[in-house]
Amino acid sequence: MTSLFEQNRHYVLGDEELNLIGSVDKLAQWRHKGMGPAFYKLGRKIIYRGSDLNAWAEAQRVEPSKGGQV
Template identity: 85%
Template sequence: MTNLFEQNRNYVLGDQDLEIIGDRDKLAQWRHKGMGPAFYKLGRKIIYRGADLNAWVEAQRVDPSIECA
């Protein structure tokens, strides 16, 4: 598994690195719908852990060589 995010780093909204998975509005939509990567909500601050982001990214992986049923 390739890590797109630093495992031990915390990311907050506005971090440029989060743009790789979606902009601020897209992340807000996912949180509202119960989708997207795991996050912490501390008051009004949203925090994503690098390890959680990497796990979510890996779960989104599509391998076209695997035949779909």
Template identity: 70%
Template sequence: MPDLFENDRNYVLGDPELKTIGDRAKLAQWRHKMKGPAFYKLGRKVVYRGSDLNAWAEAQRIDPARQGQR
């Protein structure tokens, strides 16, 4: 699957592309619980790198054909 996000781009809260993985409240919950994609906290601004978002999305991938195989 091609990348969902541009690897060399930074995303900030309010960017519509972030809604692909969750709304603003969900992202805030994940940050508080230290879950979800990696992020930078720069003062009050939260920044996500596209490469981190793609890595996190790939880690969430489930392949039903491989379930039960070990």
């Protein structure tokens, strides 16, 4: 598995790297709907662990079908 995010780092809203998976608004929509990567909510601060972001990104991976239609 390729790591898009640093495994042991914590990311907060506004970190440029989070734009890789979605805008601040899109992340807020996903949190509201119970979708997207796992996160911590500490007061009003939202924190994502790099390991959770990598796990979520890996789960979104699509393997193209070989030689045919779906």
